[in-house]
Amino acid sequence: MQIYPMRPGFTAGDWFELAVQPGSRFGIAIYHQGDDENLTSVGGVAAQPGGSVKAEMKHGRVVFQSPGSLAPVRFDQDWGWPVITIKPNRDALQSGAYVAIAYEVGANGEPLTDLGRRVIAHKPIFAGPPDSDSMALVIARPRKRSADLAYIVPVNTYHAYNSMGGGCYYGDPIHRTHPQTRVSLLRPGGGLGAQLGEPTDPYDPRSPRQQFTHWDAKFIRWLRAEGIACDFYTDHDLHRGTDLALEDYRCMLSVGHHEYWSKEMRERVSRFIAQGGNLAIFSGNTCFRPIDYGDAAIDGDYAIMNRLGAQWPGHDESDLIGLSYGYGGGKYGVWKRLRGGWIKREREAIGYTVRQDDHWVFAGTGLRNGETFGALDRLVGYEVDGVPHEPNGFVALADTVKLTGWDIGGAGAMGVFQPDRNGHAKQGLVFNGGTTDWPRVLMDTNAESRLVVDQITRNVVRKFIGLPAHCIVREDAIIDAASDLARESADSAAA
Known part of the structure; x- marks a missing residue:
């Protein structure tokens, strides 16, 4: 049904x-x-x-x-x-x-x-x-703004990968469909119930990628557990700018796999940051591909979505968010029909190596320069974004080794960015976690790096909406300020 x-x-x-x-x-x-x-x-x-x-x-x-x-x-x-x-x-x-x-x-x-x-x-x-x-x-x-945080649910991405009816933007080897550049938004599969050609995620086999449950549901659970108020919107709300007055918020959230953006979405987010708003990205392959809703979009009622190209010219979405998938990489799996479909789905154990441990993003984590986190949990990938070859002002707080053998084959990074370095002093900031798999590790109780990822997420969200920083007070608390001080004393004594 x-x-x-x-x-x-x-x-x-x-x-x-x-x-x-x-x-x-x-x-x-x-x-x-x-x-x-x-x-x-x-x-x-x-x-x-x-x-x-x-x-x-x-x-x-x-x-x-x-x-x-x-x-x-x-x-x-x-x-x-x-x-x-x-x-x-x-x-x-x-x-x-x-x-x-x-x-x-x-x-x-x-x-x-x-x-x-x-x-x-x-x-x-x-x-x-x-x-x-x-x-x-x-x-x-919301009927009217009720929070300082606006969460944009990436329905464009859901439909881009949904081959229900025989096609989507990608080849679906399971159902033997070919890549297309135009998809209907009026069919099953916009977040749940899709037909997908994706391999099973070996690190979260319960929920398929390109679905709400795999990424967004996890982050929403984290917000609810933290007691952080949030208003929810879709890509279409961001595109229209009628039901969503982005300037009323202190922070916008992009999570999981927020890949497909219209020019109007980009322009509204750019103005938002220039006027003092913050953008928190816990997503990978973010804003990588351009779409529009065609001539059929009348009064904001969208029936179809067109892919306008393989990517924005020159990977210039990095001018907005600091990073681009075009400088990072992806690891998906290998399709072999005669060998049972998708094989080699696992990824190398690659994590982020800390480069600026004194930054507020790492407060309360206990991390030190040169330490790597998230490798055993495959926090990096299945798609990860990287820094442009020409410096753009992105401050890389952590990065990865070269992603040899991956699609693109660049290197991943996470950090902070101010799109206009010469702009108004009150312009906002972008935090970019750079990986699709951030929400998965964030809510995986068995993940070795969960508490680090949890604390970084808390640091970013609370700062961006103006709440005072605090450390976890649960029994599984991550290193707090007192523990940091104790560690520094021990390091000094050992020296």
């Missing part, structure tokens, strides 16, 4: 439209991404009457019946499925990442699948395959 949103975002408390698989009898429930790995139940939905989809109450739940029958639809077309207009059946809804779950039901509204039975019992649900095939990601933006 597949579904997709007509628009990836809606205003919290408002109705939104969901396209539903033809010829189906089903129920819909809404779940929320909080501080747990599993989604938590928000409850059922209220439905607006009218339209081609029949809705009636069965034992206190809305049961829908969609007309028509399934027929093949191309990857670059509006799938044109029947539409329902719904909203979560509750009085208040905060900005956040929500998931609509569709489950098939019988004539009396009884669930016919295990997923449906878990949903009506309000049990937690993990948004991974195969359950995620019946899900649609919907981002609730």
Whole structure:
């Protein structure tokens, strides 16, 4: 049972439209991404009457019946499925990442699948395959600004890798589709339930790459656990600049794999930084490829997305964010159909080596110059960004060895950047972590470098939104200021 949103975002408390698989009898429930790995139940939905989809109450739940029958639809077309207009059946809804779950039901509204039975019992649900095939990601933006932090969910990237309907921007060897330059945004797979040609991530096999659960859900869990307030938006909100007034925020977040940007997105972020806003990037391959929404974009309603080129001219996104994938590298795996598909998926144990241990980004970590962190956890890759060959003012706080044998074959880096070195003194800063796998290590309790990654993340986010710095106070606390002092005393005595 597949579904997709007509628009990836809606205003919290408002109705939104969901396209539903033809010829189906089903129920819909809404779940929320909080501080747990599993989604938590928000409850059922209220439905607006009218339209081609029949809705009636069965034992206190809305049961829908969609007309028509399934027929093949191309990857670059509006799938044109029947539409329902719904909203979560509750009085208040905060900005956040929500998931609509569709489950098939019988004539009396009884669930016919295990997923449906878990949903009506309000049990937690993990948004991974195969359950995620019946899900649609919907981002609730705030009715008015409620935080200093704006999180941009990368729906463009989700659709770029989604070969549902027979194509996407990449060759999909599993489903034997070829690279295309135009994809529909009105089809399943915009964050959940995609058809993907990706290899299983050997370091997180539960959730596929290019999906919300693999990257963004992890970082959202971290924000919730830290108690850091955040407003949520999509790429489309950033592109339009109508529902999102970026200048009202102190910091914008890019996480995981925020690869595909429009010219308008770049321009708005550039103005934001010039006016004093901060950009925190815990993503890799960030802003690497240009897109637009074509002539069909009318009044902000986008149906298609065009890839305009392999990359921005001269990798000039580094003028905005300091780094570029064009100077870094990637390690994906090798496809061998006769040998069972994707092989050699593992990466070398490469981490970041510290170069400026006295920088505020490393406060409370206990790291010293020359120390490497994240290698055993493969923090670097599967895609990592590097410093331009011509110096641009990026301050590399840590870097990697040369990525020999990787795509591009450069070297990765993380650090801070001010796009206009001669600009106004009040212009903002960019922190760029430079790797797709930052959120994975951040929330992996078995990762050796988790506490270091956790503390760096805390240092950046808290500074960028104006909160005082503090160290972890949990039982698994990372080195705090007192421990740093003790270490320095021991080092002095040994000398």
